[in-house]
Amino acid sequence: MDHSVPAARAWAALPGILADIKRLVACESPSSDLGAVARSADCVAELGAARLGAAPERIVLDGVTHLRWRFGPGPTRVLLLGHHDTVWPLGSLSTHPFNVSGGVLRGPGCFDMKAGLVMAMHAIAALPDPGGVTLLVTGDEEVGSPTSRELIETEASGCAAALVLEASADGGALKTERKGVSRYEVHVRGHAAHAGLEPERGVNAGTELAHQVLAVNALTDPTRGTTVVPTALSAGTTANTVPAYGRFDVDVRVRSEHEQTRLDTLIRALQPILPGADLEITGGPNRPPLEAGASADLFVRAARLADRLGLKALTSAAVGGASDGNFTAGVGTPTLDGLGAVGGGAHADDEHVLVDELPGRTALLTALLADLLVTTPAPDLPVRAHE
The missing domain is CATH 3.40.630.10 (Zn peptidases)
Known part of the structure; x- marks a missing residue:
């Protein structure tokens, strides 16, 4: 032409x-x-x-x-x-x-x-x-x-x-x-208690959330071009209550389908650190x-x-x-x-x-x-x- x-x-x-x-x-x-x-x-x-x-x-x-x-x-x-x-x-x-x-x-x-x-x-x-x-x-x-x-x-x-x-x-x-994109929500469940009178009776979902944020953040791998970023997060209800619930979002970006699968496995395998805490992980790959x-x-x-x-x-x-x-x-x-x-x-x-x-x-x-x-x-x- x-x-x-x-x-x-x-x-x-x-x-x-x-x-x-x-x-x-x-x-x-x-x-x-x-x-x-x-x-x-x-x-x-x-x-x-x-x-x-x-x-x-x-x-x-x-x-x-x-x-x-x-x-x-x-x-x-x-x-x-x-x-x-x-x-x-x-x-x-x-x-x-x-x-x-x-x-x-x-x-x-x-x-x-x-x-x-x-x-x-x-x-x-x-x-x-x-x-x-x-x-x-x-x-x-x-x-x-x-x-x-x-x-x-x-x-x-x-x-x-x-x-x-x-x-x-x-x-x-x-x-x-x-990059491919995956999105997750990490839900943390603990047990409420009075923060001043008997905090030891609670299971602090905010503390557990902090452990999980650090664990997720550590999955970032610049050598692979992989970013794993904790984003919006929240925990607790009042200033004097041990938080019974917390959650945060995770944004994952990867260069290959294999890497997307690898990160999906790792995030779904997260385990609670505090005795009595529970985790629920939702979401997954959004775009290949x-x-x-x-x-x-x-x-x-x-x-x-x-x-x-x-x-x-x-x-x-x-x-x-x-x-x-x-x-x-x-x-x-x-x-x-x-x-x-x-x-x-x-x-x-x-x-x-x-x-x-x-x-x-x-x-x-x-x-x-x-x-x-x-x-x-x-x-x-x-x-x-x-x-």
Whole structure:
């Protein structure tokens, strides 16, 4: 293909890309507000229908609205994956209004990841024939994808590639590794007693909790890239009572599935230290890791296309944060993440997108889609009929 075409088209489309990002940012969509997520889904659907010439399927699971566009009659070969929910509460636009100044675009959720959604739509619209592409836009990624995980895994299974429109890493690097995530709650039960009159009759759940926090913290292993972090914790009821109950949360990040299993075994094997104390451990793996092998071939392909497009050399990054790309990699689908906007400040006051990077990244996505559709065979799966 003529690689100058997507680059020229993307630069010409920049005013429309900016207008589309503004439209999505202006529709606030905190994950916890299902009404706001539904309104955001309407906005994304209307924009997608205008850009793609087709309305999406609306998939509502436990009140959360997800959107899916499937192109062509055959099975999906390339899955484009994004989300329209954000971490920003309603009213954030009043303190963080949409703005473009000095080549920088700002607004709640612009970087993570409404700019990526707009890029996906413009890239698909630029294809001569998008048959074989599916665009899935979920509404609960920021809270761990509790309703969309099965949907994502089903859509990704058997695809030649999953391309995730999460924002880039620092400097525009693509995300070729993501750590797997496990979450646990450690519950400690002791026995209450008066702290001044007869503390010896109690079993101090707070003291037991302290032992367990230290034990969990000691599982961190920098040589393996493993972090095990005790986070929110609480114990006791009043200042003069031996605590009968305590609890704390644990955040685990690992680079490999084997390491995730190893840590799961160790955490579930925790034993109480104080006589009379009991432990209950709940939770477990939340997202499998996106290991380097899942992205290696796609990164090489993307880097080659970036060079042909005259873009700066692509770089890659391993990151601790997770995304829905962890799920696609977990079902064995080659996955490349961080293909969205270049900028920074995700979830923070300085969230922003670099405007001049948008055309090149959109052109790269268009070229990568076209290349995958031409060079990868259709999966040997039953045709998915449009619902």
